[in-house]
Amino acid sequence: MNFYAIRSIYIFELARTWRTLMQSIASPILSTSLYFVVFGAAIGSRVGDIEGISYGAFIVPGLVMLTIMSESISNASFGIYLPKFTGTIYEVLSAPVSYIEVILGYVGAAATKSVILGALILATARLFVPYHVLHPFWMAGFLLLTAVSFCLFGFIIGIWADSFQKLQMVPLMIITPLTFLGGSFYSIHMLPPFWQKVALLNPVVYLISGFRWSFYGVADVNVEVSLGMTLLFLAVCIAVVWRIFRTGYKLKS
Amino acid sequence: MDSIISVSNLSKTYASGFQALRNVDLDIRRGEIFALLGPNGAGKTTLISIICGIVNPSSGNVLADGHDIISDYRAARSKIGLVLQELTTDVFETVRDTMSFSRGLFGKPPDPAHIEKVMTDLSLLDKADTKIQALSGGMKRRVLIAKALAHEPKILFLDEPTAGVDVELRRDMWEMVRGLRENGVTIILTTHYIEEAELIADRIGIINKGEIILVEEKEALMQKLGKRQLTLYLQNPIASIPAGLNGFDLELSGDGSELVYTFDVHGEETGIAPLLKLLNEHGIDYRDIHSSESSLEEIFVSLVTEKR
Structure with missing residues (x-):
């Protein structure tokens, strides 16, 4: 294991976060705060409790997930796209590193940032709504799993993308709809029966449901199912990344 | 190695x-x-x-x-x-x-x-x-x-x-x-x-x-770079290089009409003057002289274009 290489990439990537502190940390916190003000306070006061939880508190887990997913993807995809774009990737390709080390460096740094961001948003949310966490261990577990899975997913997009448009397309066209329709702002039980069935095809539903369960003990789907689906998504991402490096897809000719 | x-x-x-x-x-x-x-x-x-x-x-x-x-x-x-x-x-x-x-x-x-x-x-x-x-x-x-x-x-x-x-x-x-x-x-x-x-x-x-x-x-x-060649275009073709010219690095073209002398520019003497004198003595007349220098660039260009 080339630990110095992992450390180098990790430090390099986190340094990018500190350099762009405003976009990296401040802007997601600001936008989440706006959600709390608009949905939690303004609209939420007119929506009744959902499954015994005030609307403001109900949306906390969903909002954290929403931010973590989109930030994980954009951060991890940009992290690997940028060296491809500038050409500096040659150094990583010519270095004595295995793909596992490259991923630990890039995805590890992106996931670290996502988890920090999640913690900051949870702290921010506390200023707007009182909430409690029933299963802190599970909460941290879901947070970490989601961050790692979506950072891997972002890494794949970053390797696949050969233009900035493509880099933006997947998060915008696929992830945003999935997260909005994934029960961030409502319980899927509130949907008509047919759409409840459709919603179960959305992987994000399971992530948000599991995460919300760790807070309040209520869930749209069984928590084991949630965990299983999250691990499945992680496994799929790992398999894809493994293939990318084995074949040198878009990295080596 | x-x-x-x-x-x-x-x-x-x-x-x-x-x-x-x-x-x-x-x-x-x-x-x-x-x-x-x-x-x-x-x-x-x-x-x-x-x-x-x-x-x-x-x-x-x-x-x-x-x-x-x-x-x-x-x-x-x-x-x-x-x-x-x-x-x-x-x-x-x-x-x-x-x-x-x-x-x-x-x-x-x-x-x-x-x-x-x-x-x-x-x-x-x-x-x-x-x-x-x-x-x-x-x-x-x-x-x-x-x-x-x-x-x-x-x-x-x-x-x-x-x-x-x-x-x-x-x-x-x-x-x-x-x-x-x-x-x-x-x-x-x-x-x-x-x-x-x-x-x-x-x-x-x-x-x-x-x-x-x-x-x-x-x-x-x-060393190849340091070599120069003097080509003598002969008035009348000769069958072989006369024995008296053995001391020179000479080459005769196939039809006997061109004599090529290769010499080192870095040497003390180019040997051109004695060669011309000897040719005269052997009664070999030439109508033109051409001298060329092989450079690495020339070697390079000829190698590269040959392959095309």
Whole structure:
């Protein structure tokens, strides 16, 4: 294991976060705060409790997930796209590193940032709504799993993308709809029966449901199912990344 | 012969169908400066890219310091430093940070003293904490070399190191290259500029259309370079060279109408005057004389165009 290489990439990537502190940390916190003000306070006061939880508190887990997913993807995809774009990737390709080390460096740094961001948003949310966490261990577990899975997913997009448009397309066209329709702002039980069935095809539903369960003990789907689906998504991402490096897809000719 | 890089039967065909390398065999000796000459698109960069792990070979294999570049890539790559032709640098990092990154990437523990030394050698020390985007093109070139040297490689590849580089940097670079060789580093550089190869290399390889067409000691090439030829167009063809002219390096053309005399320009005497005198005595008349000098450039051009 080339630990110095992992450390180098990790430090390099986190340094990018500190350099762009405003976009990296401040802007997601600001936008989440706006959600709390608009949905939690303004609209939420007119929506009744959902499954015994005030609307403001109900949306906390969903909002954290929403931010973590989109930030994980954009951060991890940009992290690997940028060296491809500038050409500096040659150094990583010519270095004595295995793909596992490259991923630990890039995805590890992106996931670290996502988890920090999640913690900051949870702290921010506390200023707007009182909430409690029933299963802190599970909460941290879901947070970490989601961050790692979506950072891997972002890494794949970053390797696949050969233009900035493509880099933006997947998060915008696929992830945003999935997260909005994934029960961030409502319980899927509130949907008509047919759409409840459709919603179960959305992987994000399971992530948000599991995460919300760790807070309040209520869930749209069984928590084991949630965990299983999250691990499945992680496994799929790992398999894809493994293939990318084995074949040198878009990295080596 | 102690080879530090051993390329055998290496071929590369890109997905587009373009065959960049055809059964290349090449041995680089430990501690030498090897110049790889060739026109654009000859396969120089592809060859280097394969050795360094950026491009996958289609067939054949490469040993770097005894390690296979694929099955034992860690050991092989950690020995190699690479400076690419394009100025592909980070943008927002400082010189010091980007060098530390390179060093770590190649598996070496942090060593600020070594980083400082490389920066000093490359006159980068006063820019150590400047962001790379604020540097000029020449300075960026220095940074790329500094990055490649950050992990103390035993083999250094310089792909077109002097493209777009000013006189001062060129001089610094050759000084640095010589210094590295004194410390036992093997240097392989590619170039278009024949004078550069003459100036710095121990051996010269010429590549064209994906094939190595010549590898020779520079001294041997220089000797060819030092040869001059005098062609005498004879009035009347002769059947053979008269015995009295045995002391001269003469060659008679097939039809006996041209006599070619090869001599060394570096010698004390060219021998032209005695030869002409002897020809006169043997009653051989000539109607015209043509003298030519073979340069490395000429050898290069003729080798490269022959293959077309």
